[in-house]
Amino acid sequence: MPTARRIDCHVHLVGDGSSGSGCWVGMASPHRRLISHVMLLEAGVPPRVLGRDLDACFERRLVEQVRESDLDAAVLLAQDLPHTDRGEPLPGKAGFYVPNDHLLAVCDRHPGLFIPAVSIHPARPDALEELDRCVARGARVVKLLPNCLGIDYADRRYHPFWEKMAAAGLILLSHTGGEMTLPVIEPRFADPRLLATPLDCGVTVIAAHAAGRSGLWDPDYTHELIALFARYPRLYADNSALSSLNRSHTIAKVLRTDVLERIIHGSDFPVPVGGFGPWHRGHIDWRTWQESRRDRHPLQRDLRLKRAMGFPPACETRLDALLSR
Numbered sequence: 001m002p003t004a005r006r007i008d009c010h011v012h013l014v015g016d017g018s019s020g021s022g023c024w025v026g027m028a029s030p031h032r033r034l035i036s037h038v039m040l041l042e043a044g045v046p047p048r049v050l051g052r053d054l055d056a057c058f059e060r061r062l063v064e065q066v067r068e069s070d071l072d073a074a075v076l077l078a079q080d081l082p083h084t085d086r087g088e089p090l091p092g093k094a095g096f097y098v099p100n101d102h103l104l105a106v107c108d109r110h111p112g113l114f115i116p117a118v119s120i121h122p123a124r125p126d127a128l129e130e131l132d133r134c135v136a137r138g139a140r141v142v143k144l145l146p147n148c149l150g151i152d153y154a155d156r157r158y159h160p161f162w163e164k165m166a167a168a169g170l171i172l173l174s175h176t177g178g179e180m181t182l183p184v185i186e187p188r189f190a191d192p193r194l195l196a197t198p199l200d201c202g203v204t205v206i207a208a209h210a211a212g213r214s215g216l217w218d219p220d221y222t223h224e225l226i227a228l229f230a231r232y233p234r235l236y237a238d239n240s241a242l243s244s245l246n247r248s249h250t251i252a253k254v255l256r257t258d259v260l261e262r263i264i265h266g267s268d269f270p271v272p273v274g275g276f277g278p279w280h281r282g283h284i285d286w287r288t289w290q291e292s293r294r295d296r297h298p299l300q301r302d303l304r305l306k307r308a309m310g311f312p313p314a315c316e317t318r319l320d321a322l323l324s325r
């Protein structure tokens, strides 16, 4: 039997459309500009390439990141626009946009390195056709942020979408819990209990960030998510962004033997990976934190920190088993 691949399940693709990709990054407010600059610096991309060469530059950095880490592959994410429940796009409410075609093209250029996660708002008039088209081109995962894209998972009109996903063996990687880096349209869609509908339709689901809170005043849903594990054997959670200070409070809640068997490794690149939060909460020692600061690549730094916190190797290979089911 071949050894299982070590996979980061949560890596964002970002672009500026400079290669004709159709991607863009929202820069309308000083707040959005600041967030974009911080993320580009984390990715090792000089912010001055934004508007000139970001598509190619970001792709090169991603390839280097995965190749020079202990990872075998990364799930690379597209980002659809928010839509109304009648399927009208709301580009003014988006933080950034990455069309499926660009994502699939990047994945095609680097076979084996990236696993394509497309993004399709289920209210889109072409949602089912787009799903078929993406599956035919190799999509394995669908990435959605219900609170930022405006998706009510409980809406009965989306049943055919979930059923088609289940039939094609596509995994849903869904944002759960609060969100600080993107505009939120409907905060109550952050509740992981809404995942019951896609799960009941037979979809395997990964709840990103283990449904923890992001901002100080967000509700925290990790407890509710863990309660769902007993009912849904197809439900998993990722540990993405838990190295950051604002999400490090979630680490202790998921480092339990009964919960760890549902955890999948993920970084949330290019969301900055720091060791201060895990150190401050006593999950890693000072030396590990300082050593992690010398890792040039955030994907490797995140992996090092998660290992030191106590996430077992099975978290890194669990997705490979799910993908080969």
Ligand SMILES: [Zn+2]
Pocket (backbone or CB within 6 Å): 010, 012, 268
């Ligand atoms: Zn993310």
